[in-house]
Amino acid sequence: MDVILLERVEKLGAIGDVVSVKPGFARNYLLPNKKALRANEANRKVFEANRERIEAENANRRGEAEKDAKGIEGTQVTLIRQASNTGQLYGSVAVRDLVEALEAEGKKVTKSQVVLDKPIKAIGMYTVKVALHPEVSVTVKVNVARSPEEAEMQEQGVDVMAAMFEKDEAGFTEDYDPNAEPGATAEAPARGETEGEEEADKA
Numbered sequence: 001m002d003v004i005l006l007e008r009v010e011k012l013g014a015i016g017d018v019v020s021v022k023p024g025f026a027r028n029y030l031l032p033n034k035k036a037l038r039a040n041e042a043n044r045k046v047f048e049a050n051r052e053r054i055e056a057e058n059a060n061r062r063g064e065a066e067k068d069a070k071g072i073e074g075t076q077v078t079l080i081r082q083a084s085n086t087g088q089l090y091g092s093v094a095v096r097d098l099v100e101a102l103e104a105e106g107k108k109v110t111k112s113q114v115v116l117d118k119p120i121k122a123i124g125m126y127t128v129k130v131a132l133h134p135e136v137s138v139t140v141k142v143n144v145a146r147s148p149e150e151a152e153m154q155e156q157g158v159d160v161m162a163a164m165f166e167k168d169e170a171g172f173t174e175d176y177d178p179n180a181e182p183g184a185t186a187e188a189p190a191r192g193e194t195e196g197e198e199e200a201d202k203a
Contacts, residue, residue: 065133
């Protein structure tokens with residue numbers, strides 16, 4: 001399906017471009033979100049008649065987004081979550097969690113602006129893109145850890161999981177008697193000895 005773009009769309013084109021897209025993408029995303037018009041003769045005339053206004057409005061929105069970007073670029077948020085010994089989260093960090101964390105830092109963003117390809121499912125440091133406008137994007141750092149101490153280590157560049165495995169391997173020792181029966185302990189007497197002592201007591 002051919003459409004006329006009303007704003008820049010990543011990997012597609014700029015305002016006024018006529019591009020060919022899959023019908024589902026046009027119907028479910030571009031058209032309802034007013035990012036494009038169907039490319040027919042009537043819409044071409046409407047677009048050309050309003051091109052200056054559309055471009056001016058876009059420039060205003062871009063200007064606002066550029067101002068907001070200065071306050072958001074490079075922001076770091078820390079999320080403390082429960083996780084297993086291997087660093088896998090019980091649950092995951094989704095877009096909503098990031099929006100709330102940024103709002104707590106005084107940064108106002110919407111869910112549609114946070115670009116998270118897939119939910120975060122393990123502890124670590126992540127870089128997440130925030131698209132404030134089709135032409136203005138910034139990145140924020142997300143520090144997901146099990147404790148404030150762990151978050152601080154990660155912030156300093158320590159790979160917490162690697163450090164933890166090294167510590168476990170270094171500290172793991174076990175007393176081992178090569179002559180012991182499997183599962184036996186040195187203190188447990190043999191069954192025959194115990195019965196012999198009981199017979200002697202009765203006599």
